[in-house]
Amino acid sequence: xxxPQIAVIGSGLLLxxxxxxxxxxxxxxxxIDKGYRILCGGLGGVMTAVCEGAKTSPNYSEGxxxxxxxxxxxxxxxxxxxxxxxxxxxxxxxQVIIASSEIVIAIGGGAGTLSELAFAWQLNKPIITLRDTGxxxxxxSDQKIDDSRIDTINSxxxxxxxxxxxxxxxxxx
Amino acid sequence: xxxPQIAVIGSGLLLxxxxxxxxxxxxxxxxIDKGYRILCGGLGGVMTAVCEGAKTSPNYSEGxxxxxxxxxxxxxxxxxxxxxxxxxxxxxxxQVIIASSEIVIAIGGGAGTLSELAFAWQLNKPIITLRDTGxxxxxxSDQKIDDSRIDTINSxxxxxxxxxxxxxxxxxx
Amino acid sequence: xxxPQIAVIGSGLLLxxxxxxxxxxxxxxxxIDKGYRILCGGLGGVMTAVCEGAKTSPNYSEGxxxxxxxxxxxxxxxxxxxxxxxxxxxxxxxQVIIASSEIVIAIGGGAGTLSELAFAWQLNKPIITLRDTGxxxxxxSDQKIDDSRIDTINSxxxxxxxxxxxxxxxxxx
Amino acid sequence: xxxPQIAVIGSGLLLxxxxxxxxxxxxxxxxIDKGYRILCGGLGGVMTAVCEGAKTSPNYSEGxxxxxxxxxxxxxxxxxxxxxxxxxxxxxxxQVIIASSEIVIAIGGGAGTLSELAFAWQLNKPIITLRDTGxxxxxxSDQKIDDSRIDTINSxxxxxxxxxxxxxxxxxx
Numbered sequence: 001x002x003x004p005q006i007a008v009i010g011s012g013l014l015l016x017x018x019x020x021x022x023x024x025x026x027x028x029x030x031x032i033d034k035g036y037r038i039l040c041g042g043l044g045g046v047m048t049a050v051c052e053g054a055k056t057s058p059n060y061s062e063g064x065x066x067x068x069x070x071x072x073x074x075x076x077x078x079x080x081x082x083x084x085x086x087x088x089x090x091x092x093x094x095q096v097i098i099a100s101s102e103i104v105i106a107i108g109g110g111a112g113t114l115s116e117l118a119f120a121w122q123l124n125k126p127i128i129t130l131r132d133t134g135x136x137x138x139x140x141s142d143q144k145i146d147d148s149r150i151d152t153i154n155s156x157x158x159x160x161x162x163x164x165x166x167x168x169x170x171x172x173x
Numbered sequence: 174x175x176x177p178q179i180a181v182i183g184s185g186l187l188l189x190x191x192x193x194x195x196x197x198x199x200x201x202x203x204x205i206d207k208g209y210r211i212l213c214g215g216l217g218g219v220m221t222a223v224c225e226g227a228k229t230s231p232n233y234s235e236g237x238x239x240x241x242x243x244x245x246x247x248x249x250x251x252x253x254x255x256x257x258x259x260x261x262x263x264x265x266x267x268q269v270i271i272a273s274s275e276i277v278i279a280i281g282g283g284a285g286t287l288s289e290l291a292f293a294w295q296l297n298k299p300i301i302t303l304r305d306t307g308x309x310x311x312x313x314s315d316q317k318i319d320d321s322r323i324d325t326i327n328s329x330x331x332x333x334x335x336x337x338x339x340x341x342x343x344x345x346x
Numbered sequence: 347x348x349x350p351q352i353a354v355i356g357s358g359l360l361l362x363x364x365x366x367x368x369x370x371x372x373x374x375x376x377x378i379d380k381g382y383r384i385l386c387g388g389l390g391g392v393m394t395a396v397c398e399g400a401k402t403s404p405n406y407s408e409g410x411x412x413x414x415x416x417x418x419x420x421x422x423x424x425x426x427x428x429x430x431x432x433x434x435x436x437x438x439x440x441q442v443i444i445a446s447s448e449i450v451i452a453i454g455g456g457a458g459t460l461s462e463l464a465f466a467w468q469l470n471k472p473i474i475t476l477r478d479t480g481x482x483x484x485x486x487s488d489q490k491i492d493d494s495r496i497d498t499i500n501s502x503x504x505x506x507x508x509x510x511x512x513x514x515x516x517x518x519x
Numbered sequence: 520x521x522x523p524q525i526a527v528i529g530s531g532l533l534l535x536x537x538x539x540x541x542x543x544x545x546x547x548x549x550x551i552d553k554g555y556r557i558l559c560g561g562l563g564g565v566m567t568a569v570c571e572g573a574k575t576s577p578n579y580s581e582g583x584x585x586x587x588x589x590x591x592x593x594x595x596x597x598x599x600x601x602x603x604x605x606x607x608x609x610x611x612x613x614q615v616i617i618a619s620s621e622i623v624i625a626i627g628g629g630a631g632t633l634s635e636l637a638f639a640w641q642l643n644k645p646i647i648t649l650r651d652t653g654x655x656x657x658x659x660s661d662q663k664i665d666d667s668r669i670d671t672i673n674s675x676x677x678x679x680x681x682x683x684x685x686x687x688x689x690x691x692x
Binding site (some may be wrong): 003063066072084087 | 383420
């Protein structure tokens with residue numbers, strides 16, 4: 001049995017005092033509480049925050065956080081990553097993050113996050129964004145990326161709503 | 174001397190009677206008139222139209238159109254492609270199209286085009302969109318994708334303006 | 347702390363009654379006994395055997411076996427994989443397996459395994475082969491792949507020797 | 520009509536006074552004489568030599584030499600390349616070179632060349648090596664890489680024989 005693999009995407013540049021950082025930490029904790037595995041890009045900002053949060057869950061066990069790096073060098077991974085996948089693919093590693101996940105969650109985010117949202121849409125992955133976190137998570141709230149799918153991006157206000165939505169989506173599978 | 178390599182991106186699903194198809198053909202002809210080489214994703218829609226147009230230029234010579242496919246199979250390439258690059262990378266081939274180009278031109282476009290625009294922004298490539306062609310070319314007209322660059326996407330109404338803008342950008346290099 | 351990530355590579359075509367299959371199972375069990383994580387290509391043959399063996403170790407915990415697939419489709423993974431990385435890169439996924447690992451172990455193997463050994467050599471990863479398992483593991487026993495490294499491929503006869511060699515290499519790091 | 524695309528692979532470290540360098544130049548000239556297009560890895564050694572030779576053919580026209588780089592940076596390309604494909608994929612770009620070619624020719628070569636030969640074998644591409652050029656071109660002379668194909672690597676002594684063999688293979692298609 002493969003644990004549900006949930007991608008968390010967002011800016012690599014967040015500062016520790018930003019709202020997005022604390023939301024990402026809360027999300028990381030909640031995802032592990034629920035028994036999921038977290039996939040991310042392995043670097044800073046949202047990627048660090050979500051993995052830092054993961055480790056605060058009483059349900060955390062080693063192997064719960066996976067960082068999928070753009071580089072060949074494994075040493076760039078943030079300190080809260082348990083499993084390091086080094087791709088050497090530059091931005092094309094975004095495809096690996098998305099294809100490996102069942103559901104994609106976005107917090108804020110710039111151009112890198114946008115490419116991941118576009119890939120997730122093309123691969124028919126359910127997408128959830130935190131609505132007020134700025135960047136592309138806000139701009140694409142409740143939107144379609146194009147007409148190839150009948151659903152929209154699911155946008156919610158709170159981490160608890162993200163977790164409920166994930167449960168619903170996984171049950172329907 | 175490497176000829177300027179210009180990427181043309183847009184929907185793979187255009188029908189031949191659509192306005193975007195005729196604009197893409199006109200663009201293809203104009204790019205070859207100016208002595209540039211065209212890179213695209215090698216498949217249908219805008220990718221076919223721009224290469225079909227290329228072949229109507231009096232300045233056309235064999236080797237002017239390059240198709241960079243997502244598949245390992247070379248046979249999927251459209252009939253107006255001179256040079257076929259088969260990547261086997263799925264959507265990650267979008268990185269190869271963008272990284273290989275000096276300037277990126279978009280006509281309409283859905284999620285695939287959006288991922289290419291996001292990559293182009295991250296790689297600091299000048300981006301030009303035809304403003305009224307719908308899809309992401311219209312939605313991102315004159316916008317920034319994020320705050321990492323000081324410029325915006327350049328959006329124009331006519332193919333002749335695209336060609337002028339390319340000349341200006343190449344001269345400034 | 348990231349657990350040592352050990353790649354196990356070899357033919358995808360082995361049958362369960364073959365000697366290489368039972369060696370791969372024994373290796374999988376031994377690697378987990380030692381507290382390592384196993385990375386492989388996620389498909390059949392050696393990749394299935396090593397993960398099947400992993401699950402027989404008393405030290406096994408969920409998350410110990412990672413399959414890195416060539417496809418976008420996660421469903422192709424063998425039943426003993428805990429974590430599925432779907433790359434969509436075709437054979438280029440071999441780079442991801444090798445770059446993500448600290449040490450590479452080969453059992454038998456054809457052209458796919460050979461490309462992985464070549465990548466491991468280029469990335470300066472320690473390589474261990476089981477000497478009498480046929481294919482490229484035997485042909486390259488105790489050899490150099492080219493003159494860019496001063497060491498050779500390390501070849502041994504028994505799984506216990508593989509495990510000792512891994513310990514030594516990890517201690518020297 | 521797509522011109523036959525022939526990959527030429529080999530060491531990136533050859534010096535201009537080496538025998539392999541002059542063979543690669545002779546091969547480049549001959550391939551262009553015959554009307555083929557040359558694909559290579561875009562860097563030094565054999566890759567530079569074959570493209571330098573291409574330009575000495577009376578049949579040479581701009582667009583005949585394609586360099587497929589491992590980097591995102593286009594500036595690393597050798598000065599004899601007409602078309603630069605920048606992949607950003609590190610060694611995984613070797614898949615792009617091989618998949619894009621109809622026939623693969625090897626001169627000498629170390630681990631990088633070996634990974635390309637392995638990919639060519641897996642993709643069922645005809646492979647020709649110059650027998651006395653050392654490295655993997657010599658070691659694999661007239662060999663099979665594994666039992667998945669009924670043919671062998673074709674090994675010859677002279678550039679003229681390479682060109683004859685290519686003609687024969689292309690006619691049989």
